Amino acid sequence: MDLNTITITSFTVRDLRWPTSLDAIGTDPMNLAGENSFGYLQYKTNVPGLIGTGWSFANGQGNDVLCTAIRSLAPRLLNRPLASLTANMGLTQRKLQSGQIRFMSPERGVLQLATCAVLNAIWDLWAKAEKKPLWRLVADFSPEELVRAIDFRYLSDVLTPEQAVEMLRETGKSKAERLQLALENKAVPAYNTSAGWLGHSDDKVRELLGQAVQQGFRHFKLKAGLGLEVDRKRLGLVREAVGDEGVLMVDVNQIWDVDEAIEYMKQLADLKIWFIEEPTSPDDILGHARIRAALKPYGIGVATGEHVNNRVMFKQLLQAHALDAVQLDACRLASINEILAVLLLSAKFGVPVVPHSGGAGMVELCSHISTIDFVAVSGKKSILEYTDHLHEAFEAPAAITPDGMHVTPVAPGYSCDVKESVFGEFECPQGSFWRSAKGLEMLNDPWRGTLGEQTS
Numbered sequence: 043m044d045l046n047t048i049t050i051t052s053f054t055v056r057d058l059r060w061p062t063s064l065d066a067i068g069t070d071p072m073n074l075a076g077e078n079s080f081g082y083l084q085y086k087t088n089v090p091g092l093i094g095t096g097w098s099f100a101n102g103q104g105n106d107v108l109c110t111a112i113r114s115l116a117p118r119l120l121n122r123p124l125a126s127l128t129a130n131m132g133l134t135q136r137k138l139q140s141g142q143i144r145f146m147s148p149e150r151g152v153l154q155l156a157t158c159a160v161l162n163a164i165w166d167l168w169a170k171a172e173k174k175p176l177w178r179l180v181a182d183f184s185p186e187e188l189v190r191a192i193d194f195r196y197l198s199d200v201l202t203p204e205q206a207v208e209m210l211r212e213t214g215k216s217k218a219e220r221l222q223l224a225l226e227n228k229a230v231p232a233y234n235t236s237a238g239w240l241g242h243s244d245d246k247v248r249e250l251l252g253q254a255v256q257q258g259f260r261h262f263k264l265k266a267g268l269g270l271e272v273d274r275k276r277l278g279l280v281r282e283a284v285g286d287e288g289v290l291m292v293d294v295n296q297i298w299d300v301d302e303a304i305e306y307m308k309q310l311a312d313l314k315i316w317f318i319e320e321p322t323s324p325d326d327i328l329g330h331a332r333i334r335a336a337l338k339p340y341g342i343g344v345a346t347g348e349h350v351n352n353r354v355m356f357k358q359l360l361q362a363h364a365l366d367a368v369q370l371d372a373c374r375l376a377s378i379n380e381i382l383a384v385l386l387l388s389a390k391f392g393v394p395v396v397p398h399s400g401g402a403g404m405v406e407l408c409s410h411i412s413t414i415d416f417v418a419v420s421g422k423k424s425i426l427e428y429t430d431h432l433h434e435a436f437e438a439p440a441a442i443t444p445d446g447m448h449v450t451p452v453a454p455g456y457s458c459d460v461k462e463s464v465f466g467e468f469e470c471p472q473g474s475f476w477r478s479a480k481g482l483e484m485l486n487d488p489w490r491g492t493l494g495e496q497t498s
């Protein structure tokens with residue numbers, strides 16, 4: 043389809059919230075009530091039936107703020123021919139992040155999430171217009187086309203567009219073989235976190251682990267930080283289920299100070315843990331570097347990224363040798379534009395990208411991202427989290443093969459579309475759940491997720 047003939051004519055923004063905390067999904071040491079939520083944007087066009095969908099992820103309270111931020115940015119692209127936006131996506135990103143609105147929180151925080159939703163909708167629209175899944179649209183780019191999607195401002199001391207083109211030419215030499223593997227669902231191995239949420243009983247964890255081993259999983263991640271005795275018991279259950287060859291990871295969602303992280307993790311060294319995820323504040327780049335250096339002799343690595351706001355922070359984390367895995371988040375960064383920048387930076391520093399995908403819709407988006415990384419950027423196989431909740435809500439749901447590989451997306455677009463029937467129940471505040479007694483009680487509790495304060 044000629045992108046010059048497609049014009050954005052109107053948009054809608056909807057607040058979608060699933061009460062996932064009621065099933066103990068999304069609960070972690072920092073947040074007692076994880077409620078997977080979307081600020082959900084749709085751009086309608088002059089072409090009947092052609093709609094670009096993009097969303098950003100939030101956690102219950104605050105999703106109204108996200109929706110407001112998306113509403114403030116979305117009008118910027120009205121009445122624009124799609125071709126005028128896609129010709130230079132790096133410039134489109136820069137324009138969205140410029141102007142008066144930049145004062146609010148430049149390339150971080152809620153406006154970064156909103157920028158992501160807007161750009162996700164444009165990438166979705168572009169891929170749908172080209173009748174390709176998003177990963178394939180990007181994998182088919184020439185090195186120059188891929189580099190044009192990136193805003194290199196703040197990166198050129200470490201990576202220039204010319205160096206990026208050179209890197210992509212090099213990996214491009216064997217791209218055809220990897221493309222074939224992607225088409226055969228052999229590009230992205232999965233790891234499992236569904237057994238690891240904090241709210242589950244030991245028996246439930248055992249049951250879920252047994253299922254996961256049957257499904258072919260060999261990598262497992264658990265929430266930790268509950269105290270050494272409790273953590274040892276839970277991690278022991280996993281070791282028991284997966285044996286010595288299974289790979290263990292733990293996640294504490296930012297609860298520790300730097301020295302506390304080092305001392306705690308040293309005492310779990312005998313359990314052979316690949317990495318500790320988010321050991322401390324996501325903003326503490328030098329703290330992560332110190333933790334990594336201190337734990338290296340114990341064979342424990344460090345991972346972070348799901349709250350890392352932009353390419354500049356990832357640049358510094360990599361420069362400081364603070365990471366063993368780059369856990370970029372599909373919505374924390376400014377969509378595919380900035381994700382491509384981080385994929386290139388990670389490839390340059392030789393650190394694997396293991397995207398964060400522990401929430402509704404995240405696997406749907408990240409299966410595109412990991413496939414792009416494997417086929418077109420690093421050329422190396424990594425792993426990607428697979429959580430098994432809420433896939434049924436999506437028009438193009440993510441899935442895994444019987445041998446634990448992610449199914450490569452085939453539907454045109456970025457797999458963002460949520461089934462309309464879901465909104466009747468979970469759109470906030472008018473969906474039937476949020477009008478029920480339980481829903482209203484949750485909405486009216488200003489302390490949802492806070493230890494010692496939550497009343498609902």
Ligand SMILES: [Mg+2]
Nearest residue numbers: 293319320348
């Ligand atoms: Mg995490």
